[in-house]
Amino acid sequence: MNLMRWSARLTGAPRRTAPSAPSSTATESLPLPGPRDPETAAAALDHREIxxxxxxxxxxxxxxxxxxxxxxxxxxxxxxxxxxxxxxxxxxxxxxxxxxxxxxxxxxxxxxxxxxxxxxxxxxxxxxxxxxxxxxxxxxxxxxxxxxADPPLDTLAPRPGPRxxxxxxxxxxxVTDQVQAATRVREAERRQREAAVTLQRSLLPQKLEQPADLRVAATYQPGGADAAVGGDWYDVIRLGAGRTALVIGDVMGRGLRAAAVMGQLRTAVRAYARLDLPPHEVMGLLDGLAMEIDANQIATCTYAVWDPAPGTLEYASAGHLPLLLRCPDGSVLQGEEQNGPPLGTGSGSHVSHTLKLLPGTTGVLYTDGLVERRDEDIDHGLDLLARTLAGAAGGPEVVCARLLRAMGVTAEHDDDVAVLAFQLPLEPDGSDV
Incomplete structure (x- = not known):
């Protein structure tokens, strides 16, 4: 931009004065350029197409x-x-x-x-x-x-020669570098997943305790290759006076960290169960421990105690999905909806509930991977699970297998799943009819 030319148009700007005439010596030594001719400059360019x-x-x-x-x-x-x-x-x-x-x-x-x-x-x-x-x-x-090729727009005649x-x-x-980098990432993720699955399985009970007055079975199915391993766990713990504790939990998050937190919580549950505390007090202790382990990671859990003498099941839930019970007549009942907040929130406001169970009752504890789907409301999964349990006759092992199959849980499932089934004998002496 020519600032001097613009400044001449501004109010108060000084006017340019004509330069003094050059001396003859300067004229002879420095040739002056001729006037610029736009037509001539444009004509010097080649107008051929690109x-x-x-x-x-x-x-x-x-x-x-x-x-x-x-x-x-x-x-x-x-x-x-x-x-x-x-x-x-x-x-x-x-x-x-x-x-x-x-x-x-x-x-x-x-x-x-x-x-x-x-x-x-x-x-x-x-x-x-x-x-x-x-x-x-x-x-x-x-x-x-x-x-x-189309004819030129500025001519009526077509181009010479065939189009x-x-x-x-x-x-x-x-994209070789990108593909190889993606392959390395997938291989690292595969190795990490295998390590998490190995850790997860090693932290779960290798063999469930089988009380004389209760039949139990459990299964764990890790998510598919594209799903990171979570922190699902279950446990069966023998207590004094013939009682049995049944536990299931789910650490939010994925990978090695979730599996490690799960292992610490499972160990703590077994220790707290020996204190012979009500379920809601066990939940309060776990809540404090979860905050100490990782304040940014929460977990859900259900802790239940079966007492064969009165035939009752006392339990407390920390944000976990409801317990399902199949009565001897085939009807399915859902546990109390009122439960406490997840572990790691620090509230400690958990409540114990007591249910009277009939001989032949089958109960199921499970994690959200069994009923939760990304494109469906979770109530739909809960309804399907209840209908499946209503027709799932047989022992706890059969019940676990039928639930997994009916809910579409395969090796390629997008979340890990844990199921714990327990069954009371039909006769008080422990024998089925």
Whole structure:
């Protein structure tokens, strides 16, 4: 911007004075430039089109990415740049892609070329492997339609010569580094998951205690390969006077940290159970311990005590899903909805509930992976679980297997699942009829 020219227009700005005439000596030693003529400057430029200013093949041959141009419905090869020929070898122009470009068929690109030519829209595939002298290399391959050349808009006459047919520009962008990095990340995640699963299983009971007056069974199913292992656990603890403690819990979060916290909580439950405290007091102790372990990580838990003398089940819940009971007549009851907050919140306001159980009753404790689905309300999962339990006749082992199968829990499930089933005998002496 010429600041002096603009300043002459501003109020109060000093006017420029004409420069003094140069001396004859300065005129002879310094030649003055002639006036600029825009018409002359524009005429000096070459008005040829851009593809004439730069030879397209020369540009493409300098590209490090493989590029090929095909034409016609058979995708006959019109041109392949140096990078393409170095990667795949020399190719004969004019041959259809099915015959002259076998590498495109091996990469699964031929159907993509048909789609791009018919639809007139670019199509691409990602991370296709090409085996070469240096090993496996990966490319994202794109097919871009090239429409027939149109006549100039400023002329009525068509271009001289035949118009080229529609074709495709095929180019491959190498992504070997990205693919190898992603593979390393997946391998590290796989090793970490295997370590978490091993830790998780080692912290769970290797063999459940089997009281004389109660049949129990449990199962643990880790999530699939894409799901990180959580902190689900269960336990069966023999207490004095013939009583049995039944425990299930779930540490929020995933991975080794959740499994480690789960192990500490499970050990603490076994220690607190020996104090012969009511369930809600055990929950209060666990709540304080969970805060000491990790104030940012919470857990849910249900702690129940079966006492065969009065035939009662006393339990307390810390934010866990409700206990389900299948009565001898096949009806299913749900435990008290009122429960305390999860462990690690520091509130300690847990309540114990007592249920009178009939002989032949089957109870189920479970974690949220059994009933929770990302695209469904959890009440739908709870209803399905209750209907399944109503028809699940048989021992605790059979009940666990049927629940997993009916709820769609497989090796590829997106969350880990723990189920603890217990069953009272039909006869007071412990024998079933």
């Amino acid at each position: 593809h004439e200013l730069y030879e397209l093949r020369g540009v493409l041959d300098r590209l490090p990415a493989p590029v090929a141009v095909t034409y016609g419905p058979l995708h006959q090869l019109g041109y392949a740049n140096n990078a393409y020929r170095e990667l795949f070898g020399e190719r004969t122009a004019g041959l259809p892609a099915a015959d002259g470009l076998p590498e495109l068929a091996a990469l699964g690109v031929l159907p993509l070329m048909d789609q791009a030519l018919r639809g007139g829209r670019p199509r691409s595939v990602k991370a296709r492997c090409i085996l070469g002298p240096a090993g496996s290399r990966y490319y994202n391959v794109s097919c871009v339609p090239l429409a027939p 080229p047919p529609a074709g495709l520009l095929i180019y491959a962008a190498e």
